[in-house]
Amino acid sequence: MRLMLLGLIITLFVSVSFLNKGNAGITSTFVRSEWPSTDIPIDNEAFAVPKGHNAPQQVHITQGDYDGKAVIISWVTPDEPGPSKVLYGTSQNSYEFTAKGTVSNYSFYKYKSGFIHQCLVDGLEYDTKYYYKIGSGESAREFWFHTPPKIDPDAPYKFGIIGDLGQTYNSLSTLEHYIQSGAQTVLFVGDLSYADRYTYNDVGLRWDSWGRFVEKSTAYQPWIWSAGNHEIDYFPYMEEVTPFRSFLERYPTPYLASKSSNPLWYAIRRASAHIIVLSSYSPFVKYTPQWEWLSEELKKVDREKTPWLIVLMHVPIYNSNEAHYMEGESMRAVFESWFVHYKVDVVFAGHVHAYERSYRISNIHYNITSGDRYPIPDKSAPVYITVGDGGNQEGLAARFIDPQPDYSAFREASYGHSTFEIKNRTHAFYHWNRNDDGKKLATDSFLLHNQYWGSSHRRRKLKKHYLRSIVEGIYID
Numbered sequence: 001m002r003l004m005l006l007g008l009i010i011t012l013f014v015s016v017s018f019l020n021k022g023n024a025g026i027t028s029t030f031v032r033s034e035w036p037s038t039d040i041p042i043d044n045e046a047f048a049v050p051k052g053h054n055a056p057q058q059v060h061i062t063q064g065d066y067d068g069k070a071v072i073i074s075w076v077t078p079d080e081p082g083p084s085k086v087l088y089g090t091s092q093n094s095y096e097f098t099a100k101g102t103v104s105n106y107s108f109y110k111y112k113s114g115f116i117h118q119c120l121v122d123g124l125e126y127d128t129k130y131y132y133k134i135g136s137g138e139s140a141r142e143f144w145f146h147t148p149p150k151i152d153p154d155a156p157y158k159f160g161i162i163g164d165l166g167q168t169y170n171s172l173s174t175l176e177h178y179i180q181s182g183a184q185t186v187l188f189v190g191d192l193s194y195a196d197r198y199t200y201n202d203v204g205l206r207w208d209s210w211g212r213f214v215e216k217s218t219a220y221q222p223w224i225w226s227a228g229n230h231e232i233d234y235f236p237y238m239e240e241v242t243p244f245r246s247f248l249e250r251y252p253t254p255y256l257a258s259k260s261s262n263p264l265w266y267a268i269r270r271a272s273a274h275i276i277v278l279s280s281y282s283p284f285v286k287y288t289p290q291w292e293w294l295s296e297e298l299k300k301v302d303r304e305k306t307p308w309l310i311v312l313m314h315v316p317i318y319n320s321n322e323a324h325y326m327e328g329e330s331m332r333a334v335f336e337s338w339f340v341h342y343k344v345d346v347v348f349a350g351h352v353h354a355y356e357r358s359y360r361i362s363n364i365h366y367n368i369t370s371g372d373r374y375p376i377p378d379k380s381a382p383v384y385i386t387v388g389d390g391g392n393q394e395g396l397a398a399r400f401i402d403p404q405p406d407y408s409a410f411r412e413a414s415y416g417h418s419t420f421e422i423k424n425r426t427h428a429f430y431h432w433n434r435n436d437d438g439k440k441l442a443t444d445s446f447l448l449h450n451q452y453w454g455s456s457h458r459r460r461k462l463k464k465h466y467l468r469s470i471v472e473g474i475y476i477d
């Protein structure tokens, strides 16, 4: 009898909570006086060329291995190849080590790129500040980066998430606010430079200007790249038909370390997170290389070592904006059941130039013959977050579908960036920060319980304080 009563009380709480949540989505009415969505002129100081003959420019780093003990450092020398080596060490002006890299260049229509250097620096110590120097003579330049803590389930770490950045004044505002956030690594969800909106030589020149534009962050911390549609670069009228050409020439990824066959999809582990990068514009249906790779990579995820499972893609799976509505449906049909099965914590996407966050929902019961065609609350499902709000020249996606679907928790058509701050194996703080007319304003935030450890935590608490824990778990997640 006691058990039956308890069951009844729990059911009541759960039902009321879901009802509340289902109707609690917020469509922000904030209207910002944005700067025009036009690119910053190419001669602006935001794209300044570093002084000195053949000085390295467009410096950027990304993780270079599976577990965070290596970086790939990339840069461009404009006039001649110059030395393709990195001097580095743990104290400034005293470089104990040297790594040798490679140099290449490419043509795009009549544009000829500078000399693109890529250098793997590996065998690094965890949790250490490294200084590095590239270039030669008086044109040499020095930077630094921090390696992450060693892989550990309770390693705290703060990621930033940026998408669809471009090179407008809004992009600059996003970038500067991000740098103030104190986050340690960027998870970039695709659409970098928007150089493909230009023609002929200007495509390459705007890839170059973007590389200089983001250097103030990318030279000092890894950006984990995923590719969007603006990386496709398919221009038959210029006889340029090799997809992803400019992106792949300039932005290497450590795909081999996760046994991927393609730089556009791969995985890394960093601190307490396992991060999976998917390609929305590469084949992903059953038996294709990306599908095969993901099926194997998900089996390798060890939540005892890396509790936080994060997926990046460009096209959102859940999006209630009129822009790009339903474009993610094909990937949802293929991968959503895996995300639920493996209890992915959060899926970050871009593409839609607005911000939106979902509740934990899934639609894996839907098929073309069933009538259950609406997403339902699902505690094993990821939170889906769209942050295509970096501030590019295409402007905001201001029209949301009305009424707001039950699965949508918060949405706002503004520019900004997000941070995902892991505290330990059970908890992480998430913030979305709006560019509020030049200022940064934390606008949407919530606390995540880890999908693996959080649920066992709840189970443990359940034994002691069963009712309290259930109510808390539902509201906090």
Ligand SMILES: [Fe+2]
Binding pocket: 164, 191, 228, 229, 230, 314, 350, 351, 352
């Ligand atoms: Fe896009």
